[in-house]
Amino acid sequence: MIRILHPWYLLLLLAIPVVWRQAKRVRVLGRGRKKLALVLRAFVLLLFILALAEIELLGRGESLTVFFVIDRSSSIPPEEQEFSLAYAQDRLLEIPEKDRAGIIFFGKDAAIQENPGENVKLFEYQTIINPEGSDVEGAIGLAMAAFPEGMQKRIVLLTDGNQTRGNAELAAQRVKANGIDLRVLPLRYTYTQDAMVEDVILPSHIREKEPFSTKIIVNAQEAGPARLRLYQNDVVVADQEVELQPGKNAYTIPRSLEQGGYYKFEASIEAEKDNRPSNNRSQSFTIVKGTPKVLLLDSETQEAAYLAAALLQEGIEAILQPPEALPDNLNEFQYYDSILLSNVPASDISKSQQDMLELAVRDLGIGLVMIGGPDSFGAGGYLGTPVEKALPVTMDIKQRRVIPSGALALIMHSCEIPQGNYWAQEISLAALDVLSRNDYFGFLRYSNMEQESWLVPMKKAGDKRDIRQVILSAKGRDIGDMPSFDATMQMAYEALKKLDANMKHLVILSDGDPARPTEQFIKDIHKDGISISTVCIAPHNQTDVDVMKYMAELGGGNAYHVQNNKELPKIFTKEASIIRRNLINEEQFTPVLSRPSEVIQGFGEGFPMLDGYVVTGPKPEAETVLITHKEDPLLAHWRYGLGKTVAFTSDAKRRWAGKWLGWEGYAKFWSQIVRWTLRSNQQENFEVQTKLDGDQVHVVVDAMTENGEFLNELSFTAGTVDPGVKSSPFKMRQTQPGRYEGTFPAREPGSYLVSMAYEDADGEEQGNLTTGISVPFSPEHTTTRQNDLLLKRLAEIFGKSLLTADDNVFSHDSEATGEVEPLWPILIGLAIFLFFLDIAVRRVFFDMPQLHRFYEKVWAWLTYPFTRQPIPIGPATQELGHLMQAKARATQTIDAQDEQKESFLHRLDEVKQEDIEELEKSITRDRETPIWHEAKKEEPPPKFADEEEDSYTSALFKAKSRVTDRLKDQRK
16 A cells, blocks of 8 residues: 655656656657657656655554553543543453553643553553643644554544644544544533533723622523622622523622722632532632832831831822731732832742742832842842842942952751751752852761761852752761761861951751850850851750750850741741841942932932942943942832832931931932832723633733724733743734734633733833733533534544444454555665666667677576586677787788798898999989989978988988899899
């Protein structure tokens, strides 16, 4: 059987007659050679065209491989999943000899449970796949790739035909094109008592106190009573009994919201006979426009109250909270238009919160202001964090010639706690992240192999990659049970004492069980400018806790008794920040304006003095508006993604800004900064819609001017944040006048936040749009029965009916092929051979008789061992025979000439002496007077310049010739 992969290339065969006709016009070759050349050239072209079409030779393998591809998505009821398992187990017991079987499970993704084999067993579902989706195309593709070569191939697909991604029909067509058989066994079911909340519809943006309606769509399979509830920010705001009717039911609940912010609404339905609760809830949200809200975080709430009051005086509602109040859910960030961090250390904000804060600024357009203090910027441990990435200043100081440095030594005795080696790595890396490249870092421990020793010798942190690798490569035996604190503390003391660092700090993690050091030793360490903090974890008794606390008190550091291991990275981040205190400059100075800015317009009289700041470095793209007396940034701002951020490296409280608190421009200064960072208001003449289509969200923006005219040629920068707090951009394109559309995938249940910034045709920024959509559950939970249409279509592609549980799937009755042999290499090779043969026919002359004689000689040579007939000897060609005959005639002529020469010499010997004398006399006369008959001859050709006039030899031959002539005359 032959298969052509690219049949369209066969249209090139129409070029062969054209080439034949053009080649016939060539008149140089003879008739026979011309026909042969034309035939060869046509065959070369034919072979090349067949090679381009990729012709394959399909053969039927003797053995059969069957892949059972089983649907395990959430839409399949438990009883059907049990049937699939039992069916596969039964069929595996029927594998014929030399045949093979394999198993693939699929849902949202696909995985191989068992590779093809002759003795495959299936006991239970062992492969882990995501059931919240159905990718039939992906599962079929995996089976195609996993088939062994040289065998017949068959896929047995067990599915309900409901797919949430991919195209099963295209996959089936590819299967057929590759000579693989596909059989479909339907998984049939019907949910008869299902009640599902399809959607919660409400405006994406509303004003404060504006009435609006919340519309809830419930799809029921059967009629019956149910309870409908509506939640607003997880609080029940409506609870009512309803009577469901078969089909879609719409319920409207009026609402109004008093304050601006972000509001989440969730509807739920509880029907009496509903046995499928996974689709009984749906969510949506709205954003209420109102007075801009700012979240002001400060651990010293009394000190920060002055700033909050100043902002409120200027019409900005600042909600003053401790750092712990920072939202840990991205949706809650939407409640605020800007966030102020006033002297908040990085250790008070978790890594996930920092990630969400950076993302909220970049992708949601929320503003960010960081205000300095002893625990802020680099001194607060923000070096290398996501927050630093969003700010217009850097904590990695490079612009100064003399850069202050610190030194941190860690002593780890973590073997007493569960996963001690893991926590030692986590907390040491957390501390390392806080340090700059110019700070020193060292890691001490007691090793079972090396006793007290350095895992990381004290050295500059540099780019930190080498140190990270050493820490992460530490094994369990590298951190053992320390018998005493003395040795490791002595090693840390000696290393720190030698360093030229502004701040030196030692942190000890232990259960307090090792032998305690002497009081005088600890005092000596502290006396040399080295502070000691202790972290007690998993102590054996209260005495161990007291020992650790006593060491910290003598060392001038902090003491911690940790009950939860997850607090350890936060503590070590805080402790590592202590050596960054060298970044604090508490000299009095007057702010200097470095460049004008819209952020601080109207302060021509200047600014009061400040008593300190945190040293930072400027970022090239940022605008540094105010600088200190040492030209370090004081006030800088920039745009970060869709949001705006500001850094003020001094504080807004008594410690450094005491003279500012009584300054009449204090409220105006901070209100202008905060107002500049506020998120842009939603344009009222823009309508944004989102719609879920399968696992894709379709976004539509209708843009109009205040006069009702279409806004065209807008450029959108759009992005979405998924439930996993992962940001992804997507494109918006204009499809109609004033309409812009785009799509993005929504493959996980949860809320998707959408933010779009738009510019006009001249590239000038116009504003931001914010919306979102909630995907309460996977589309798998929206199906109520199998997809019969798709199942039948898959079977029709192969001209077969749907399988039943009793059909034999190992029968060798299909037209599917096993072995596939591509023919294009052979065709290319043959075409190249014929091409060179065509050149030989046109360029090389062949004598047919000569070829015939050569063939006879070769045949005689090949058959000699069998016939024993002598190989013909003689001229191999007619030309050689002619040459030999010519040679014989030439030999006869030479022999005759030799006989004449001998006769002449014999007669010459008979010449008398008198004749010789007369000959000499005649030679003399010849030199004087020419002979009469020679005088009449034509003049000889001119002589060359170097040729002699005559020679004795030539004269002698002439005389001899005359004598010979006379002798002939006498004989006559």
